[in-house]
Amino acid sequence: MPLAVPLSPAGRPARLFSACTSALLVAGLAAASPAAAADSVSYDFESPSQKLPFMAINGFGRVLVGPAPGGRSGQAARVNIPNDGRSFKSELVIKGLDAGSHRFTFANYLPGDWQERDLDTIVAQWFSTQDDGGGIKPVVALSVHGAYWQLKVHWMTNGEIQETVIPLGAARPGHWNRWAFDITWSSAGKPGSIAVTRDGVTVGSHQGANNYHRGEPPHFRIGAYRPNWRPEKGPSKRVGASEAVLFLDDIAITSTTPGSRPDVRATAPGGAASPSESPAPSPSPSPTGSPSTSSSDRPGEALAGGGTAHGAMAQEARTDATVHGSAGRIGVVGGALGGAAALAGGAFFLLRRRTAKGSTRRAHRRTRT
Template identity: 90%
Template structure:
């Protein structure tokens, strides 16, 4: 209906220019809005103006943002699980990823007083939600066990969960590790792949089935999780153990082309690990290194549980940055704003010309009379 309103020659340009300016602002704000389920996300923990993913905890664990340790500049997230007989998990949860190929990058740091235990502390896991909501092991999990890093990969065969354990080299407390995981998820008829680098060096890989091929695509969890600290495991697993404390920083998840990987150098002598060359994809899982493969998990390890295990709550961390594909959105915003500005400017110039012509004709009519 606004188009049906008759305006005087003097009022029409201002009114239409205002409408074009409003369109410009709407275009800019719409283009700048993040997608509901962005497939490329990053978190650098530097800005207090944007929020982080939800934190899933069991018990009284926490994720707090503060100065990064170990001489690293800027901020980092401090994750802890207290040894209180109840707590066993404190993680950031990132969902909304598809079932294709992604590169997962992040940095983590074990304090210099990290206590070696012959039990797993999972620091990153990829978890597949199940149709029945039942508890099941993560499809991929990075953990520190004793004094070493290891990767566990799970898949289903004949109704049984299979497990491959891939050694990734010695853990170095007091050192920031930069991890990259290039993952292509397998499907029922197509093998997948995993390649792991640490500090720019390839330390492990896996070819073949790498998930359960049911339910939603695996989502990403990062933080700290001690399966053997679950209350049902009994207090003996906690005796003599200190709280679990570690730091994480620079999380970046990018959608990639299947089979692509980072530019990395070969493992140097005396490095974290000396894996063999990655074999060609096959239907049967083939990890590098010297993994053990068994139809069941190690004794004493409990399933990771569903998205919300008993006692687990989700908390929103409000003190840090979220950058969801920022560079791409900036380009979209810029293009939308420039286009809208050109439209507004053109409309204004055109209307000014029409107004000038109308004023000239009115002057001529007044002169004749």
């Protein structure tokens, strides 16, 4: 409600002051209720009422929410693919993202009895559905192969799919990994970039083309996928293999600006150099990474107990959303507040001048009479 002020004979200063006060209140409400950032979503699996993303399951795999393992408090998603001759994929699918820049953060956990196999188990992938609907490799895929993490990046040259493999360090069964992927998608005339951190340490990066530049923008899939278990590839890859079981938690996607990076510690020894914030166009994408064990693979470098900071990933995403998504809004709101305050101050000054002039004229009339 506008503040009450004396009316001048014409009433204009009071109306001006009232309008400026209303503008100030509106600006204050805008500051108290910022708009949600676009292209942002998170899942922490703690609320029974939280609606989960679409599940892509081939065969008899499952994605179930239950107690988190490894000393981590709260809930997590348990993903499994049974070795039954039919099942090969159990994933959560998040679509609707644009072809710009995003930060993807999540935590995953390989159980202590994880079986090392000389085959890929993809645990996160970015997939671009093509116009012809045909099967095609994911543009980016994080997988565990044998005893190591690796990242595969695909792009197309003259109609042929190209691939680069970036080693990301040793996998550690029985350990919660905190991942962050900063991805700017390339276009036909502009290079993209990928920066990967695990447990706060840079472990790999890629500059250049990172998708096929056709079809829909890449969407995000997370869970477990064993391409070599597809039924058409025969039973030989399944012989002696146990079912795939892993856990997921604190999935968050946030829109960012090109070149933005998470807060990270120094690059792990022998790891990737930080990518340039303004990559020059390059016909040949340049990956960097390290096959050696990163500093985060040593005891004491990760979060104590793997779970004493449950929700750390979601907190990182919330902090990042505040930094990258709210800065512009804060500037706009600040400008609105400042402008409204200036108008209100001007109206009050004008009101005082008119009031003073009216008092002077009344004094002169009393003197003449």
